[in-house]
Amino acid sequence: MSYSDLAPYYELAEAALVVTAGQPFANFPQNTTRFRSRPPADWRDLAAHVESFGHHLGSLPMAKGTPWMIAARGTEFSSYHSIVAPLLTSDLFTLVRGAQVTRLNWNSAKQRVESVEYTDRVSRRLTTMRGRAVVLAAGAVDTTTILLRSVSSEFPQGIGNSRGLIGRYLHDHPKEWWPATPSHRMSALAHPMYLSRQPYDPANPLVASSLTIGLTSHRINTYLRRKTRSFGVQVFGTMIPRPDVGVSLPKAAGAAEESRPLINLRYDQAAIDNMVHARQRLRDVFASAGTSVAVDGPFHSLMPGSSFHFGGTVRMHRSPEFGALDGWNQLYDAPNVIVCDSSCFTTGPEKNPTLTAMAIAARAGDHLADDLL
Numbered sequence: 001m002s003y004s005d006l007a008p009y010y011e012l013a014e015a016a017l018v019v020t021a022g023q024p025f026a027n028f029p030q031n032t033t034r035f036r037s038r039p040p041a042d043w044r045d046l047a048a049h050v051e052s053f054g055h056h057l058g059s060l061p062m063a064k065g066t067p068w069m070i071a072a073r074g075t076e077f078s079s080y081h082s083i084v085a086p087l088l089t090s091d092l093f094t095l096v097r098g099a100q101v102t103r104l105n106w107n108s109a110k111q112r113v114e115s116v117e118y119t120d121r122v123s124r125r126l127t128t129m130r131g132r133a134v135v136l137a138a139g140a141v142d143t144t145t146i147l148l149r150s151v152s153s154e155f156p157q158g159i160g161n162s163r164g165l166i167g168r169y170l171h172d173h174p175k176e177w178w179p180a181t182p183s184h185r186m187s188a189l190a191h192p193m194y195l196s197r198q199p200y201d202p203a204n205p206l207v208a209s210s211l212t213i214g215l216t217s218h219r220i221n222t223y224l225r226r227k228t229r230s231f232g233v234q235v236f237g238t239m240i241p242r243p244d245v246g247v248s249l250p251k252a253a254g255a256a257e258e259s260r261p262l263i264n265l266r267y268d269q270a271a272i273d274n275m276v277h278a279r280q281r282l283r284d285v286f287a288s289a290g291t292s293v294a295v296d297g298p299f300h301s302l303m304p305g306s307s308f309h310f311g312g313t314v315r316m317h318r319s320p321e322f323g324a325l326d327g328w329n330q331l332y333d334a335p336n337v338i339v340c341d342s343s344c345f346t347t348g349p350e351k352n353p354t355l356t357a358m359a360i361a362a363r364a365g366d367h368l369a370d371d372l373l
């Protein structure tokens with residue numbers, strides 16, 4: 001699957017998310033932008049100064065909804081309110097609430113998954129729901145757990161796992177937050193600024209970082225257009241996924257519903273060094289504009305799992321030897337099952353994952369619908 005295969009689905013997802021963004025900038029794909037954000041003049045000046053030095057700064061694209069809105073939800077975009085709720089009036093859609101899926105059932109005569117088993121969270125009643133196809137999108141850890149629990153005589157290690165690949169290549173975003181203090185006061189940011197990844201050419205493959213710069217002082221400062229020296233920076237780095245088993249079920253627990261998944265993930269020295277280098281990148285950005293910024297910490301320890309951006313455990317690959325999913329997110333072992341959350345990612349870039357997961361899910365769903373006609 002190439003970027004151009006996915007581009008139309010990015011547009012669909014971005015339209016649903018209602019994106020507010022600034023002007024396009026390098027090393028960051030352009031969005032379908034509904035509303036424009038314009039950084040304060042001093043931040044625009046900084047971005048213009050540093051561009052020729054290979055540093056690309058601009059407004060972070062965000063799913064902020066319309067500039068003025070009243071909504072009965074905690075965030076501007078929520079998948080339930082923005083996507084699921086509008087479907088409730090359709091005769092073709094039924095929402096089953098409180099259904100904890102425990103496993104998929106394999107029919108060896110028909111060579112396909114024929115049903116999903118779930119427990120009602122309130123009554124604890126076990127129900128089997130039959131279907132022609134299954135879309136699995138419970139997030140990288142839970143999707144993996146469901147597949148590992150779906151054992152049968154044909155798939156003793158779980159559906160999709162005939163080559164023992166499910167649960168491997170787990171990755172998460174190495175993430176840091178730290179304070180940054182420019183040498184002179186700058187406008188308080190109502191909308192965060194984003195420093196996109198290093199150019200691809202000189203960078204080591206799969207190694208990158210992005211920095212999101214936001215406010216640490218009182219939000220009122222943005223309304224009063226005040227200046228401050230107090231900014232917070234969130235860094236996302238990359239890690240190179242390894243074939244080690246990342247998500248597994250405890251052996252003694254077998255396929256029992258109650259068995260909790262074990263998560264095994266560590267950041268190697270290269271991933272840690274990349275995060276440290278990101279601090280220097282911010283200093284370089286300010287230096288190339290003839291000014292400076294202090295990045296003196298405190299720095300917290302890097303904790304795998306702290307980003308909740310897990311991915312990779314049911315990866316897509318051209319060959320079933322290296323990945324459980326084909327290029328349409330179908331399990332090689334059971335093509336009537338698509339896995340379309342971030343577990344299908346082969347690597348985790350330095351960018352937020354959800355937009356890509358949404359685009360991949362839309363593409364895979366489209367293809368599955370065609371298959372079922």
Ligand SMILES: Cc1cc2nc3c(=O)[nH]c(=O)nc-3n(C[C@H](O)[C@H](O)[C@H](O)COP(=O)(O)OP(=O)(O)OC[C@H]3O[C@@H](n4cnc5c(N)ncnc54)[C@H](O)[C@@H]3O)c2cc1C
Nearest residue numbers: 099100101102137138139142308341342352353354355357
């Ligand atoms: C604090 C926080 C901030 C984040 N900020 C960002 C951000 O700014 N940008 C970004 O791109 N990403 C962000 N993320 C990550 C983002 O939340 C995920 O990438 C996104 O939610 C993944 O969507 P999903 O539908 O694949 O999985 P989920 O949103 O995890 O949805 C999976 C659903 O499956 C359900 N489920 C799980 N197991 C079962 C089961 N056995 N049976 C039935 N249902 C089940 C879960 O209840 C859940 O509703 C953030 C995450 C956190 C925790």
